Amino acid sequence: AEDPIKVGILHSLSGTMAISETALKDTMLMLIEKQNAEGGVLGRKLEPVVVDPASNWPLFAERARELLEKEKVDVIFGNWTSVSRKSVLPVVEELNGLLFYPVQYEGEESSENVFYTGAAPNQQAIPAVDYLKNELGVERWVLAGTDYVYPRTTNRILETYLKDQGVADADIMINYTPFGHSDWQSIVSDIKSFGSAGKKTAVVSTINGDANVPFYRELGNQGVSASDIPVVAFSVGEQELSGIDTAPLVGHLAAWNYFMSVDNEANYDFIDAWVEFKGDEKAVTNDPMEAHYIGFNMYVEAVKKAGTTDVDAIKDAIIGVAVPNLTGGIATMMPNHHITKPVLIGEIQDNGQFSVVWETPSTVAGDAWSDFLPGSKDLISDWRAPLRCGNFNVVTGKCGGSAEVASN
Amino acid sequence: MSIFRLLAGLALAWCLALGPAVATAQVQDDTAQTLLQRLAEASNAEKSKVLKQIAESGDERARGWLEAFAGGRLATVKSSGYVVLVTSNTGRNWQVASAVTGDSMGEMSRRDLDSIRVNNALRSQVEGILSVVDLSVADHRTRRAAARHLLGRVDTVTAPLIEERLEVEDNDRVRELLANALAIHQLEQGDINAIEQLSGSLNSRVRAALNNAASSDDPAIAAAAEKALASIEQKLKLNKAAETLYFGLSLGSVLVLAAIGLAITFGVMGVINMAHGELIMLGAYTTWGMQQLFPGQPGLALILSIPAGFMVAALAGIIIERSVIQHLKGRPLETLLATFGISLILQQLVRTVISPLNRTVVTPEWMSGSIMINEALSLTLNRLYVIGFALVVFAGLMLIMRRTRLGLEVRAVTQNRAMARSMGIKATKVDIMTFALGSGVAGLAGVALSQITNVGPNLGQNYIIDSFMVVVFGGVGNLWGTLVAGLTLGTINQVLEPWAGAVLAKIMVLVMIILFIQKRPRGLFPQKGRAAEG
Amino acid sequence: MSMFEQLTNRDRVFEFLAPAASPVDVRHGPILYLEDVNVSFDGFKAINNLNLTIDDGELRCIIGPNGAGKTTMMDIITGKTRPDTGSVWFGSRHNLLTMNEPDIASLGIGRKFQKPTVFEALTVFENLELAMAADKRIFPTLTAVMKPEYRDRIDEVLEMIKLKTLRDKPAGILSHGQKQWLEIGMLLMQKPRLLLVDEPVAGMTEQEMERTAELLTSLAGKQSVVVVEHDMGFVRSIARQVTVLHQGSVLAEGSMDQVSNDPEVIKVYLGEEA
Amino acid sequence: MASSQTWLLRPLQERSTQIFLGVLFSALIVVTFLHLFMPQDSALHVSAYTVTLLGKYLCYALLAVAVDLVWGYLGILSLGHGAFFALGGYAMGMYLMRQIGDRGVYGDPVLPDFMVFLNWDTLPWYWQGFDMAWFAFIMVLLAPGLLALVFGFLAFRSRVTGVYLSIITQALTFALMLAFFRNEMGFGGNNGLTDFREILGFNLRSDATRLGLFIATGIALAIGYLICRGIVTSKLGRVSVACRDAEARTRFLGYRVERVQLFVFVVSAMLAGVAGALYVPQVGIINPSEFSPLFSIEIVVWVALGGRATLYGAVIGAILVNYAKTVFTGVMPDAWLFALGALFVLVTVFLPKGIAGLLQKRRKAKDEDTTTGQEATA
Amino acid sequence: MLKIQKLNQYYGESHTLWDLDLDIPQGQCTCVMGRNGVGKTTLMKCIMGEETTSSGSIEFAQDVELTKKKIEDRSRFGIGYVPQGRQIFPLLTVEENLRTGLAVRKDGSKKIPERVYELFPVLKEMKHRRGGDLSGGQQQQLAIGRALVIEPRLLILDEPGEGIQPNIVAQIGEVIRKLIEEDGLTVLLVEQKLPFARKYADRFAILDRGRRVAEGRVEELSDQLIKKHLTV
Ligand SMILES: Nc1ncnc2c1ncn2[C@@H]1O[C@H](COP(=O)(O)OP(=O)(O)OP(=O)(O)O)[C@@H](O)[C@H]1O
Ligand SMILES: Nc1ncnc2c1ncn2[C@@H]1O[C@H](COP(=O)(O)OP(=O)(O)OP(=O)(O)O)[C@@H](O)[C@H]1O
Ligand SMILES: NC(N)=O
Ligand SMILES: [Mg+2]
Numbered sequence A: 001a002e003d004p005i006k007v008g009i010l011h012s013l014s015g016t017m018a019i020s021e022t023a024l025k026d027t028m029l030m031l032i033e034k035q036n037a038e039g040g041v042l043g044r045k046l047e048p049v050v051v052d053p054a055s056n057w058p059l060f061a062e063r064a065r066e067l068l069e070k071e072k073v074d075v076i077f078g079n080w081t082s083v084s085r086k087s088v089l090p091v092v093e094e095l096n097g098l099l100f101y102p103v104q105y106e107g108e109e110s111s112e113n114v115f116y117t118g119a120a121p122n123q124q125a126i127p128a129v130d131y132l133k134n135e136l137g138v139e140r141w142v143l144a145g146t147d148y149v150y151p152r153t154t155n156r157i158l159e160t161y162l163k164d165q166g167v168a169d170a171d172i173m174i175n176y177t178p179f180g181h182s183d184w185q186s187i188v189s190d191i192k193s194f195g196s197a198g199k200k201t202a203v204v205s206t207i208n209g210d211a212n213v214p215f216y217r218e219l220g221n222q223g224v225s226a227s228d229i230p231v232v233a234f235s236v237g238e239q240e241l242s243g244i245d246t247a248p249l250v251g252h253l254a255a256w257n258y259f260m261s262v263d264n265e266a267n268y269d270f271i272d273a274w275v276e277f278k279g280d281e282k283a284v285t286n287d288p289m290e291a292h293y294i295g296f297n298m299y300v301e302a303v304k305k306a307g308t309t310d311v312d313a314i315k316d317a318i319i320g321v322a323v324p325n326l327t328g329g330i331a332t333m334m335p336n337h338h339i340t341k342p343v344l345i346g347e348i349q350d351n352g353q354f355s356v357v358w359e360t361p362s363t364v365a366g367d368a369w370s371d372f373l374p375g376s377k378d379l380i381s382d383w384r385a386p387l388r389c390g391n392f393n394v395v396t397g398k399c400g401g402s403a404e405v406a407s408n
Numbered sequence B: 001m002s003i004f005r006l007l008a009g010l011a012l013a014w015c016l017a018l019g020p021a022v023a024t025a026q027v028q029d030d031t032a033q034t035l036l037q038r039l040a041e042a043s044n045a046e047k048s049k050v051l052k053q054i055a056e057s058g059d060e061r062a063r064g065w066l067e068a069f070a071g072g073r074l075a076t077v078k079s080s081g082y083v084v085l086v087t088s089n090t091g092r093n094w095q096v097a098s099a100v101t102g103d104s105m106g107e108m109s110r111r112d113l114d115s116i117r118v119n120n121a122l123r124s125q126v127e128g129i130l131s132v133v134d135l136s137v138a139d140h141r142t143r144r145a146a147a148r149h150l151l152g153r154v155d156t157v158t159a160p161l162i163e164e165r166l167e168v169e170d171n172d173r174v175r176e177l178l179a180n181a182l183a184i185h186q187l188e189q190g191d192i193n194a195i196e197q198l199s200g201s202l203n204s205r206v207r208a209a210l211n212n213a214a215s216s217d218d219p220a221i222a223a224a225a226e227k228a229l230a231s232i233e234q235k236l237k238l239n240k241a242a243e244t245l246y247f248g249l250s251l252g253s254v255l256v257l258a259a260i261g262l263a264i265t266f267g268v269m270g271v272i273n274m275a276h277g278e279l280i281m282l283g284a285y286t287t288w289g290m291q292q293l294f295p296g297q298p299g300l301a302l303i304l305s306i307p308a309g310f311m312v313a314a315l316a317g318i319i320i321e322r323s324v325i326q327h328l329k330g331r332p333l334e335t336l337l338a339t340f341g342i343s344l345i346l347q348q349l350v351r352t353v354i355s356p357l358n359r360t361v362v363t364p365e366w367m368s369g370s371i372m373i374n375e376a377l378s379l380t381l382n383r384l385y386v387i388g389f390a391l392v393v394f395a396g397l398m399l400i401m402r403r404t405r406l407g408l409e410v411r412a413v414t415q416n417r418a419m420a421r422s423m424g425i426k427a428t429k430v431d432i433m434t435f436a437l438g439s440g441v442a443g444l445a446g447v448a449l450s451q452i453t454n455v456g457p458n459l460g461q462n463y464i465i466d467s468f469m470v471v472v473f474g475g476v477g478n479l480w481g482t483l484v485a486g487l488t489l490g491t492i493n494q495v496l497e498p499w500a501g502a503v504l505a506k507i508m509v510l511v512m513i514i515l516f517i518q519k520r521p522r523g524l525f526p527q528k529g530r531a532a533e534g
Numbered sequence C: 001m002s003m004f005e006q007l008t009n010r011d012r013v014f015e016f017l018a019p020a021a022s023p024v025d026v027r028h029g030p031i032l033y034l035e036d037v038n039v040s041f042d043g044f045k046a047i048n049n050l051n052l053t054i055d056d057g058e059l060r061c062i063i064g065p066n067g068a069g070k071t072t073m074m075d076i077i078t079g080k081t082r083p084d085t086g087s088v089w090f091g092s093r094h095n096l097l098t099m100n101e102p103d104i105a106s107l108g109i110g111r112k113f114q115k116p117t118v119f120e121a122l123t124v125f126e127n128l129e130l131a132m133a134a135d136k137r138i139f140p141t142l143t144a145v146m147k148p149e150y151r152d153r154i155d156e157v158l159e160m161i162k163l164k165t166l167r168d169k170p171a172g173i174l175s176h177g178q179k180q181w182l183e184i185g186m187l188l189m190q191k192p193r194l195l196l197v198d199e200p201v202a203g204m205t206e207q208e209m210e211r212t213a214e215l216l217t218s219l220a221g222k223q224s225v226v227v228v229e230h231d232m233g234f235v236r237s238i239a240r241q242v243t244v245l246h247q248g249s250v251l252a253e254g255s256m257d258q259v260s261n262d263p264e265v266i267k268v269y270l271g272e273e274a
Numbered sequence D: 001m002a003s004s005q006t007w008l009l010r011p012l013q014e015r016s017t018q019i020f021l022g023v024l025f026s027a028l029i030v031v032t033f034l035h036l037f038m039p040q041d042s043a044l045h046v047s048a049y050t051v052t053l054l055g056k057y058l059c060y061a062l063l064a065v066a067v068d069l070v071w072g073y074l075g076i077l078s079l080g081h082g083a084f085f086a087l088g089g090y091a092m093g094m095y096l097m098r099q100i101g102d103r104g105v106y107g108d109p110v111l112p113d114f115m116v117f118l119n120w121d122t123l124p125w126y127w128q129g130f131d132m133a134w135f136a137f138i139m140v141l142l143a144p145g146l147l148a149l150v151f152g153f154l155a156f157r158s159r160v161t162g163v164y165l166s167i168i169t170q171a172l173t174f175a176l177m178l179a180f181f182r183n184e185m186g187f188g189g190n191n192g193l194t195d196f197r198e199i200l201g202f203n204l205r206s207d208a209t210r211l212g213l214f215i216a217t218g219i220a221l222a223i224g225y226l227i228c229r230g231i232v233t234s235k236l237g238r239v240s241v242a243c244r245d246a247e248a249r250t251r252f253l254g255y256r257v258e259r260v261q262l263f264v265f266v267v268s269a270m271l272a273g274v275a276g277a278l279y280v281p282q283v284g285i286i287n288p289s290e291f292s293p294l295f296s297i298e299i300v301v302w303v304a305l306g307g308r309a310t311l312y313g314a315v316i317g318a319i320l321v322n323y324a325k326t327v328f329t330g331v332m333p334d335a336w337l338f339a340l341g342a343l344f345v346l347v348t349v350f351l352p353k354g355i356a357g358l359l360q361k362r363r364k365a366k367d368e369d370t371t372t373g374q375e376a377t378a
Numbered sequence E: 001m002l003k004i005q006k007l008n009q010y011y012g013e014s015h016t017l018w019d020l021d022l023d024i025p026q027g028q029c030t031c032v033m034g035r036n037g038v039g040k041t042t043l044m045k046c047i048m049g050e051e052t053t054s055s056g057s058i059e060f061a062q063d064v065e066l067t068k069k070k071i072e073d074r075s076r077f078g079i080g081y082v083p084q085g086r087q088i089f090p091l092l093t094v095e096e097n098l099r100t101g102l103a104v105r106k107d108g109s110k111k112i113p114e115r116v117y118e119l120f121p122v123l124k125e126m127k128h129r130r131g132g133d134l135s136g137g138q139q140q141q142l143a144i145g146r147a148l149v150i151e152p153r154l155l156i157l158d159e160p161g162e163g164i165q166p167n168i169v170a171q172i173g174e175v176i177r178k179l180i181e182e183d184g185l186t187v188l189l190v191e192q193k194l195p196f197a198r199k200y201a202d203r204f205a206i207l208d209r210g211r212r213v214a215e216g217r218v219e220e221l222s223d224q225l226i227k228k229h230l231t232v
């Protein structure tokens, strides 16, 4: 038989990020196992190469280099945080690798070697705000986030967006907290008083990871219910909820491109496979897992289409590849290396699942460069010939500098 | 609003119909089925109409249907369209019962069921209906909650009902709330006199109404509302200060709890115990474990976790002491190294054996929510318990260290081990007991923290640094110092936070600690004199 | 002086960086002068209106009951303890109360502690090396080289304190008495103008005591020596002038015979038969 | 010992230093040779990946040496040395950022990308000058040095010692971590500084530059080691030990303890800064996690594991632990923390003086064999 | 009371006690003498168990082999120890220092015997002060008091007079005699000061470089012996 196709899996299995990333590693193993059971790709088996970057950002780069240079993997699926992706980026560009990144992020990036299968801000944040405004009549906004780049950027985009829509400065409250913040008493109290000004108020939360549990607990204890001040979160999924007593949270919202509760046969099959793979009836699925599902299938399709695992061939072949997602739609790889996704708004239920209350009529294509940031509204990304540029400035008609070096 | 008005009016009829003296109406089962089925198929706007009809039906099962609907527990069977009540909705297979008859229908695959979607607006409607109903139940607490719910939700249809209710209501607080609810409605109607009724209230909905009135076109109303707001603002300030203090004490007591075990193992024994955080984590996981053992009885499980958490952590402490720390006598700095290793091992152990994910620890009923001191000041119950718990643990430890022989012996052993042994003190035993005590107390902290924060493998990491800060800030070896330091740091943090933001507040507290140590190089309560210099 | 040295010699550039140390001025009287010194610890008066004068080149013995405040007095002189009130002058120029320990030490006040404290991780030789009179600022210390004459001096002292065989052993392993000797050795290396010696002969045999007595008397004249000791035999053998402290102040002062016949001193200190 | 050599060259006469430098330089030469002259597919070939990995270990080794200087010889257990390392790293990172010039994604000739997309319109004042290598390299020393100077001045002046000092160093690095996480600080927040292109005109993505950085790190380690060894073997080193064991007593001998502490602390902070500066171009990113208190504790663990108060022990400890981490995370991703944790525990319990202690014991045993004979005759 | 035979002790490589024999008869005061560093303190530590011996035996009260007992148990047989350098617990108050000895008392009493305070009134005065704050001599008194709290059968005193004012030194001597005569206490004393030894001890033993070189009744302690073994 031919050499197997080596699939690098670059997710933290220890340290603070393990909590989120281990499931993604397992997802990849499951997908690979299944693909191999179906005979692999092009008659070649797939072989997973798992490494542990241990939630340590420089280690992500080192491991990526190891995967590409020593293990000579054909493709890498990995990373969760933006900082880890930023750390890996120069390495995959230098060594011309392929990276599938499965998590929602702040956008403002488009690399020839990276495929962004998670949501860009226009695939999550903006539709969620639209929903709150149009369906719930929200007029006052609390933008609460963990103090790092993803929330900062998202909030900046949302702030511009809201102001463009005529929301006054006084109706926007922005609050940042450190990672792992666990004492939300005074912030929740502030939100409460901000919300008692007579206008419908909502919280847009980009609070990350572990800080959420104490946040929601405090909301519950201070009696802030979803009917008073709903919270819509961008980083709280089924996995996070599985560690929370959801009773006080019922009715709060989240915006994602996938929910485990979506009523769809493909989804049910995926869940069944996952439960079986984990051997745990209670195992949950979530949005980044779906992103890996899509990314993996896209890669497989692209390999079939190109007839090779050659990186440059894949890069050309994959644009336009369309595979079904788990919510009944189709995900297509766009020329800017982002994909099309439906946007779903779900309300938290007492069983730790989301019930979908709203969704976009059709899928939305990911936008690498936000239209609501002054520095990037003129930029577009298109990796097809002849443009082949991740940051083409439509005003100046020039491609930004990074591409030149990348192709050096 | 209009939907609500209609519904509320209809609800009145229904509420009267539900009165115990009146014979209850019951619709035909197949009519009920059709009604529910229509609910399932309707769009959101239509759903509210169906809800209205259900309320209107006067069926005694209606309340159950409405509650199930609001809780997202109504579903249809895909193949037949039959509406069922989901009694358990975790996992891939759900327990269902007939919505109409209530008979159990066993387990069904999720694939075969279609949940009837509900959203906040609909849920809010249902709550509104139920509130009006609840106004006439016997329990005054339920009535109070219902009345509070009605604040800002009264309209022309419900207003007369409320007025009527107000006549017969005998509970003062309920009366006050109902009067405010009415007044808000009247204010919305442009009645300037309503402002007087509202000007004393601290309730946030009242304030919202006044805020709206303040931007009214009628200058008289606007001015009156402004005035009322100003007087409320004044009262709020005081409450705000009290609230900040409470937040501070509460954060402080968390710090004290986290640090107090360390004050023993580190402060008294001199072991730089980097695994302290993981011992806390063990306590928290014990709580989770107990709740698994006693499903459905989170309160009992929590209470049992107190001794259990202590024992588990103490046992872990004993194992650590016996296997590692006893070999490091007289090399305190190296305990840092070894316990750091232990902390890595314990974290990974939890990840491997239990899960890298956080675990759900349920807050028992009696610990959720808050006690309302007044409409603007409520004390969250879980925090209140934690404050009390911290003080009790502290007092207990103080008693042990001051009043028992163990306390004396520990200090003797740490100050001069060889001499203590020459005096007949069984140093090994003392070491074990002390370390077990410190570890056990860490376990207790974990039990308490499980009610506040994540129970996960990283729990310990989040508290270890704070714990060391508190112990050192208070003065190593001084339990009082730990108490005062914890409460002080907590309060300062909460005072700074609204003003500087959470991140800067934290930085400022750290800088303050650094500067404070310059002023008092041995903490708040230093050991003074020759003795300290050794 | 090279350019570089001139540049790095900061005390020549800025007045306030100039070292406080400059030779003690004894032209106008005593070398050490304590006036109305008071110290209390949590309300306990350890030193109570203490007045004391030590003349240049004098050898003074100080005796007194346990807890009389002898060690505390030395703590005050060396800057370890700050008195509540009073003044302490070294010569007529230096107000010791405004200085810290190293400044006082570099002025030329050396001290042997009651409980011997030596640098346990360093060898006996290194202990003496560090004590040696030298420029003790950072860069001179960093660039210091061990000159043969220094080595000879250390060996000489080693001989004197009978620790030659233990020269390269860490001081931590010394017996109690050996540490006492090492402390005395360090004091000698410092070549101070004023030696404060707290209980030098505790734990020594009669003969060692005699040697110590010889040593201290030989120093007197060139240097001033203050000795605190409870061993009356020893005190008698060296004493010219004796001061008796009691409850933080001077109870009696005079020759050995005078004080040992003082009924108060006998009562509170010596006991009937001494 | 007796020599008129300057303090810096004196250690060259010690056998241990000679061995250390010998081993270090041979390693540099061997790696260079194997990297350049062995064919790619040979088992002996050292890949660029490995070269960079080794370079990283050497940075950590230099950092460990710096920590050992203050902890081992001065008795200051700094739980915040990561801060100095990170500051050096940030100084270098800022230089490398500025070197990107208009090749960033937004093509702004002055502002780094993260500033553009967070709407900064001018370069903050503290970023000025970092486009010049000499300035940046001075800042690599100055930034950590000044922080250490101010912090140390305050702390040592007030005689903060022992755990109190340890904990405030920890507070220092923790506060800096939180501050650097803030986007408002202008250091790229959590994402830090990354996507570097070139250093001194050399392309950072070329193998030759990588080898160059590796060699530079080796030389820096050698110099750092010599400086520390020079201090330690000088009289000042003995004064440091005296401060460590009996601070008060040292004062009574006329030494200004706080100045000794300050001097050594600042030197150590600068060495840590250099280590950080060399680390950043090799790993390609600097982010606030280097300020994390746990990282600083880990450094102490390397030193303890290698053997406190033996500089070469610190080097061994740093390299060994990090090598172990690399190996363990590779071969047992799910369980490497067990292995690492167990390593820490076992070494502490069974090798009280660290690995260096083990080596010393060996050597002593050997020495004893040869010296007992002499003593008998003496 | 105590019979030491062929005792050898090493500090690491250095042989400190050499085949040491020593007999301490019941109800008497035996004084161990010797120059600095000959191993007196080491011997005491060996008896207390603070240093391990490499060979030899220490037999207590005819039937107990001390070398086989743990340190903390030795005091339970009734051995009180006043170490050189006092070794009080600096951060415990005077009273707490004394109380540390209560655990091993046979009668299980929880109170500090009044006699200790009678002997050293200063201890009562300073009851609540921390041990480390006391003056050197006060600490020494505390150390002796602490050893007496356990009501020992054998009292080991390592240079007890060191740093103590003359009248109290004399008093300590009297106490020792009194305890010996009235309570049948056995005392093992390390003392350099000849007058004191001559006055209060019954027997003497001289150590030199870790060996016992002379032994006998105090009256037999001749100038010649002193010259030979105690001068430098
Ligand atoms: N820091 C302190 N806190 C409380 N009391 C203290 C302190 N320092 C000294 N004292 C008390 O002050 C008194 C004087 O002590 P000092 O050590 O000066 O006595 P001394 O004359 O040297 O006695 P000795 O001859 O026993 O050494 C003693 O009673 C002692 O207990
Ligand atoms: N921990 C140790 N390690 C190595 N050698 C030691 C140690 N403690 C003591 N020694 C050595 O053992 C010898 C005996 O010491 P010891 O303390 O028993 O003497 P001593 O007779 O009590 O003297 P002194 O009269 O000075 O108290 C000394 O030479 C000393 O240097
Ligand atoms: N991309 C994120 N969520 O960091
Ligand atoms: Mg004294």
Ligand SMILES: [Mg+2]
Pocket: C175, C176, C177, E040, E041, E042, E084
């Ligand atoms: Mg001795």
